[in-house]
Amino acid sequence: MRRPILSVALFLLLLANARGETIRFDPPNPTTHHSVDAMVAGIWHDGCLPAVKSIAVNGSTISLHLNADLPPGASCPQSLVQYARTFHLEILPAGSYTVIAFADANGGVSELARTTLIVREAEALTIRPYALPPSGGIILIDNPFFPASATVTIGGEAIGTAFDNDRVHLTANAPPRPPGSAVDVVVTSTAGTVTAKSALIYYDPAAADPAVFEPILFPLSFQGAGAFGSQWTTESFLLAGSPAFFRDPLPCSGCSTRLSANAQLANNANPWGHVFYALRGTTSTVDFSSRIRDTSRQALTAGTEVPVVHERDFRGQIRFPNVPADARFRTTLRLWALDDFPQFIVQVDPGTNIVAPLSVTLIPGTAMYFGTADLTPLLPQAKTTPVTVTIFPSGFPSTLTPVLFPPIWGMLSITNNDTQQVTILSPQ
Secondary structure (H helix, E strand, O other): OOOOOOOHHHHHHHHHHHHOOEEEEEOOOOEOOOEEEEEEEEEEOOOOOOEEEEEEEEOOEEEEEEEOOOOOOOOOOOOOEEEEEEEEEEEOOOEEEEEEEEEEEOOEEEEEEEEEEEEEOOOOOOEEOOEEOOOOEEEEEEOOOOOOOOEEEEOOEEEOEEEOOOOOEEEEEEOOOOOOOEEEEEEEEOOEEEEEEEEEEEOOOOOOOOOOEEEEEEOOOOEEEOHHHOEEEEEEEEEEOOOEEEOOOOOOOOOOOEEOOOEEOOOOOOOOOEEEEEEOOOOOOEEEEEEEEEHHHOOOOOOEEOOOEEHHHOEOOEEEEEEOOOOOEEEEEEEEEOOOOOEEEEEEOOOOOOEEEEEOEEOOOOOOEEEEEEOOOOHHHOOOOOEEEEEEEOOOOOOOOOOOOOOEEEEEEEEEOOOOOEEEEOOO
């Protein structure tokens, strides 16, 4: 049974009550050499949208003020409207900040949203990893100059240290701290004292804090029988150039949350593939590779490449041009979303009513959502060829690219019924 598509106004009202305003930062994990932007986004109660008014930094509190006063004689459209406003915070000293967004109107001030911003000092000391779970753990501090007598203090607590065999790194066992903490790291030696403020932060392991982690998606992870006697396997690899750190242990032989060598991922039966959360800034030298192949016909094909998806690849709306509608193919859509949203619309051929609802559900242990749909019966109904398939949030026209809605990524897997050859289409 299909659920009815909500009207735009009703849908926005429900979404406003459920989500409210948000504050996000660019970059998500700034250091003391980054200029920081704060984006306040939400759903406004009418068509007269607020403007950026002022920024106030008072110690560890940053206040972002929006001007919500109406111009004299203004007539505002009475509809709920999305908005996003950017505040330029410039470069901030290291520390933990409470960031609060306010709306100023008619001489009054109302709070819209608040969140925490941590700015790390990453230049004085190079610390890997720079984020730990509340239980703490081993950190590595690069050692260009420290003599053997160097000691480390973390969050005011003296820590026993050691050098690795080649004296490239100073190692220390960081103590437990509550999630959300940002502590100073101090190295003291006969050469002097080096302090890095708020250089080590502690995250909640049950969450996927976007200030700490970026999602990496391997869309397929399957091994087993397919249609017409085919036998499929997915081969996915990570090639580490330097150590990379993840929230959870990687599913590979001998792997942990730290990746220092090349690894092949194990396959599982999850239709969403693998979702990993990598510590931001630690995977720049990691190479990713994935392909799927039919081993029963491996003499005929070396397989098909499967994209490995990074956070930057997600967007508010996706379109697939030039999709074949030939009856010899079966076509499956897989969709991933970076946040909760009730339903999306799959439109075959823009300007037509050939649509299908697509619900997504939370992927266990992640903050990502997944859904799938069989487009095989829809594609032959298209009035023009080649066919364009568009995915957008339910309740909105396909011509609108929403600002607030969770970024999505998807792919079409197109299988030839005769040869079982798979073609994958993904947004570029």
